[in-house]
Amino acid sequence: MATLSEGDQAPDFTLPTDTLGDISLSGLSGKSVVLYFYPKDDTPGCTKEAVGFSELLPRFSERGVEVIGISPDSVARHSKFRAKHELGVPLASDEDKSVCQSYGVWVEKSMYGRTYFGVERSTFLIAPDGTIAKIWRKVKVPGHAEAVLEAAEKL
Numbered sequence: 001m002a003t004l005s006e007g008d009q010a011p012d013f014t015l016p017t018d019t020l021g022d023i024s025l026s027g028l029s030g031k032s033v034v035l036y037f038y039p040k041d042d043t044p045g046c047t048k049e050a051v052g053f054s055e056l057l058p059r060f061s062e063r064g065v066e067v068i069g070i071s072p073d074s075v076a077r078h079s080k081f082r083a084k085h086e087l088g089v090p091l092a093s094d095e096d097k098s099v100c101q102s103y104g105v106w107v108e109k110s111m112y113g114r115t116y117f118g119v120e121r122s123t124f125l126i127a128p129d130g131t132i133a134k135i136w137r138k139v140k141v142p143g144h145a146e147a148v149l150e151a152a153e154k155l
Contacts, residue, residue, distance in 0.1 A: 106119060136148070
């Protein structure tokens with residue numbers, strides 16, 4: 001599992017999305033990019049996070065910042081999630097968890113005494129030169145999209 005730090009080169013990837021076909025980080029070269037990793041479509045926290053980023057998407061776009069949500073859910077599940085909540089943010093499918101692993105967000109978790117692997121809610125702000133400008137780990141959803149927008153405005 002990768003341990004990435006601010007200033008590191010962001011790992012490239014190519015993933016299918018529910019709206020844009022395949023998307024790659026290298027294909028967004030020269031742009032600021034927000035990658036937010038979340039555990040599962042249509043769960044309370046993940047829905048609030050996706051809605052928060054979708055509501056702020058016009059402000060991100062005005063600044064030339066691309067926002068992409070990534071989870072292990074399938075493209076079909078992403079499509080249903082998008083339609084149900086009228087989401088604007090593209091959702092990328094990392095079913096084999098390779099991108100989650102390269103960003104160090106596929107971690108061992110524990111709930112009610114049971115351990116399992118899952119996505120640690122995390123966000124990476126990537127500068128136009130492909131380096132990681134800011135990392136948020138163990139994200140708490142309220143106010144998070146706004147904090148990311150504020151950081152993106154400073155790039």
